[in-house]
Amino acid sequence: MPGNILKGSNGLRAGWRILIYAALVGAFGYGANKIADVALHGREPDAASPTVGIVTFAVMLFLLFLAAWIMSKIEGRRVGDYGFPWRRASCGQFWQAVAIGLVSLTLLLAVLRVVHAYSLGTPQLHGLEILGYGSLWAVTTILGTMVEEFFYRGYLQFTLTGGIGFWPAAVITSALMAAAHMFNPGWTVLGLCTVGGFGLIACLLLRRTGYLWMPLGLHAAWDWGETYFYGVPDSGQMGNGHLFQGSFHGPAWLTGMPFGVEAGWPNVALFLLWWILFSKWLRAVKYPKSVARAAEGR
16 A cells, blocks of 8 residues: 555655655755855866865755754654764774874885885975865865765665665665766776775774764875875875875876776775774674664673
8 A cells, every 4th residue: 555655664664765865965956056156157166176175065064964954853863873973073983093094095105105106206385384285185075075974874874774774775875986986087997896895894884883983084084195195196186285296107907097096906905904904893783773782682
């Protein structure tokens, strides 16, 4: 009967909730684009500027949270249930992930340097510029990666998990993230696969910590390291105002160019090490909360 199509044992079915959420995000995004066109008089903003990135990502993040807030009222939940509870914003796991991301990227580039496939280059900034651009890019990358993490592994992952289970949902959200990167310049098949692979790693961290703060730290540190500190392509995109001007020499399978070092086979090995490390280190299942409570009760 029609009621069974719309509702299940937990209320409105997951598919309908995702459609409502997508409609909200689409409507808000359309309105924001129209406002931006009027404000910019039809000019394209400088996508390589960190200040433009801060404004753009801040607006996108606000709209995503607004849509999620509306859905939380419909579903009788808190927005924090979708992965970013603010009471956990200063948790140590975020900073642990930041350290792992920066150290991992540095070691990966060091390996490429040893085989003469990468050069650090000379400093491009001096004095207060180093602190200024470093801070701007830190805010930009945190906001940008927060948009990505919440879009793919926030409300969407949460709702799909309730409908089809966590790992089937993780495959879908990771595949969507990979497909979206086909709009980035210089993409390769291996590059898209590693983007999807990172999505699965982020889902593993979400599964084992219960929140998106650790995936955010890992993701933001990697992007900041590429875009600002080392001055190399980040998923095919370069930013203005980077500390060093890195360069690569050698075949694409090794360096990942022009998409980025994440599109090389050495990075595939790094991701496998990450998977093993996080699986051994974080053993308890904490997401979704219903699964965690069931595990504690056994």
